Amino acid sequence: MNDQFEPVIIGFTCNWCSYRAADLAGTARIKYPPNIRLIRLMCSGRMDPTFVLKALAEGADGVMITGCHPGECHYLDQNYKALRRVLLLRRTIGQMGIEPGRVKLVWASAAEGVRLAQEIGHFVEEIRDMGPLNWPGRLAAAHVNGHGRDDRLMPADMMLEEVPA
Amino acid sequence: MSKNGQAPKEKPKFAMYWAAACGGCEIAVLNIGEKILDVDANFDVVFWPVAMDAKYKDVEAMPDKSILLTLFNGGIRNEENEHMAKLLRQKSQILVAFGSCANEGCIPGLANLSSMQEVFNAAYESVSTENPQHIRPQFSYQVPEGMLTIPLFYPVLRTLDQVVDVDYFMPGCPPESHQIAAVIDLVIAVLHGEAELPPKGAVIGVGDSTVCEECQRARNIKKITKLVRIHEVAEVDPDLCLLEQGILCNGPATRSGCGARCPSVGAACIGCYGPAVGVVDYGARLMTAVASVIDSTEPDEIEAILDGIPDPAGTFYRFNLAHSLLHAARPAMEEVIG
Numbered sequence: 001m002n003d004q005f006e007p008v009i010i011g012f013t014c015n016w017c018s019y020r021a022a023d024l025a026g027t028a029r030i031k032y033p034p035n036i037r038l039i040r041l042m043c044s045g046r047m048d049p050t051f052v053l054k055a056l057a058e059g060a061d062g063v064m065i066t067g068c069h070p071g072e073c074h075y076l077d078q079n080y081k082a083l084r085r086v087l088l089l090r091r092t093i094g095q096m097g098i099e100p101g102r103v104k105l106v107w108a109s110a111a112e113g114v115r116l117a118q119e120i121g122h123f124v125e126e127i128r129d130m131g132p133l134n135w136p137g138r139l140a141a142a143h144v145n146g147h148g149r150d151d152r153l154m155p156a157d158m159m160l161e162e163v164p165a
Numbered sequence: 166m167s168k169n170g171q172a173p174k175e176k177p178k179f180a181m182y183w184a185a186a187c188g189g190c191e192i193a194v195l196n197i198g199e200k201i202l203d204v205d206a207n208f209d210v211v212f213w214p215v216a217m218d219a220k221y222k223d224v225e226a227m228p229d230k231s232i233l234l235t236l237f238n239g240g241i242r243n244e245e246n247e248h249m250a251k252l253l254r255q256k257s258q259i260l261v262a263f264g265s266c267a268n269e270g271c272i273p274g275l276a277n278l279s280s281m282q283e284v285f286n287a288a289y290e291s292v293s294t295e296n297p298q299h300i301r302p303q304f305s306y307q308v309p310e311g312m313l314t315i316p317l318f319y320p321v322l323r324t325l326d327q328v329v330d331v332d333y334f335m336p337g338c339p340p341e342s343h344q345i346a347a348v349i350d351l352v353i354a355v356l357h358g359e360a361e362l363p364p365k366g367a368v369i370g371v372g373d374s375t376v377c378e379e380c381q382r383a384r385n386i387k388k389i390t391k392l393v394r395i396h397e398v399a400e401v402d403p404d405l406c407l408l409e410q411g412i413l414c415n416g417p418a419t420r421s422g423c424g425a426r427c428p429s430v431g432a433a434c435i436g437c438y439g440p441a442v443g444v445v446d447y448g449a450r451l452m453t454a455v456a457s458v459i460d461s462t463e464p465d466e467i468e469a470i471l472d473g474i475p476d477p478a479g480t481f482y483r484f485n486l487a488h489s490l491l492h493a494a495r496p497a498m499e500e501v502i503g
Contacts, residue, residue, distance in 0.1 A: 049449040050445050050490070053446055084467050085452060092448065092477040092478050
């Protein structure tokens with residue numbers, strides 16, 4: 001065992017292209033890192049930003065959303081919806097102090113098992129470089145320290161200067 | 166003692182408290198007009214700091230569960246807020262999270278985007294603040310007579326239900342007076358055995374749909390090619406959906422109950438009535454809605470349209486940040502990790 005940081009990544013894949021790409025990677029025995037946990041949706045257009053935020057809030061270090069290539073959506077144009085949602089979501093989480101790069105959108109057709117495996121590999125390394133997000137731990141620490149008097153709550157440069165009488 | 170020598174029947178007790186709030190909720194209660202007399206006729210008001218003199222020790226001396234109804238407004242920002250939330254929970258039979266702050270954090274909850282240092286800078290060093298000696302509050306200070314303390318300021322604001330068990334939720338910034346009056350009527354009817362309380366955990370004083378449902382503006386299939394702020398529009402069409410005019414309106418994600426007051430006068434809904442039924446994360450629902458109606462499939466063009474939302478987190482979570490899935494931004498949590 002080494003103590004390298006192993007990111008937890010949640011992957012939302014669409015039923016018609018990218019999940020089949022992952023399936024193909026499996027049957028073709030193409031290796032990709034086990035850090036990603038795939039969840040199959042019927043379409044990338046089903047990807048509600050709530051899912052992404054819940055994953056991050058509950059401990060995921062990154063989220064990958066995969067869909068059919070533009071113009072090839074099984075439901076005509078829902079992958080464009082996914083695109084717009086991801087672009088908007090990345091802006092919002094950026095303001096929350098989460099690197100926008102922790103949420104990634106990848107297009108993969110059912111034939112692109114090799115490419116999907118590569119993309120997963122790249123994403124795992126990108127997240128590894130960013131380090132753990134650990135949102136539940138951060139929030140718990142903020143709450144625990146909020147419950148008792150703790151000197152760390154008062155940064156040194158906020159200390160009162162002696163007021164002349 | 167009443168005239169015939171028998172003790173008068175004791176009226177049920179009522180309390181209202183403000184934690185991290187602006188005071189607008191109290192005004193909204195007074196705005197119910199003469200119905201406030203019904204409150205007085207049916208309740209014994211035992212604790213309401215904005216309206217009458219009472220001390221915390223008076224509440225502490227009350228038997229547990231002796232207050233029938235407590236309306237609690239405001240978020241939990243400091244030690245004092247938390248103490249009062251726990252105390253009033255202990256003393257009350259029915260605890261209502263009243264108004265947006267107690268429900269979702271509201272505007273005070275937006276401070277969860279910033280570190281404590283930034284919050285204190287804004288309060289004590291801003292352009293409009295004269296503080297040449299850079300005085301900051303200390304939470305404790307030694308004087309010859311002993312140690313003086315003020316309530317500890319917490320790194321992140323929490324909502325009432327994140328601190329204590331809450332019986333009912335009544336959103337709004339502030340709740341509309343006719344909704345407050347309706348809830349008071351209901352409680353009085355319950356006291357007289359003429360009605361039953363809703364199930365615990367219910368959201369009260371609201372509609373069961375979205376603000377769009379109450380809005381009278383005409384709605385068509387939305388295709389947004391530009392997002393603008395309301396002052397950037399030469400003339401707002403008085404009859405057409407604001408979102409269709411490119412003005413970001415929070416109606417699609419927001420609980421009905423206000424009667425769509427803001428859109429009806431040409432101002433976009435900002436979401437003060439909180440998440441609609443079934444919404445887990447208010448901002449996520451709104452992002453879903455807005456992203457869905459943007460009429461573009463080109464990433465660069467989409468980004469250009471999204472540039473029309475200068476402050477996404479502040480727009481999508483204006484009232485809901487403290488009750489969102491993420492709860493706070495990283496700076497608000499970083500400072501205490503050390």
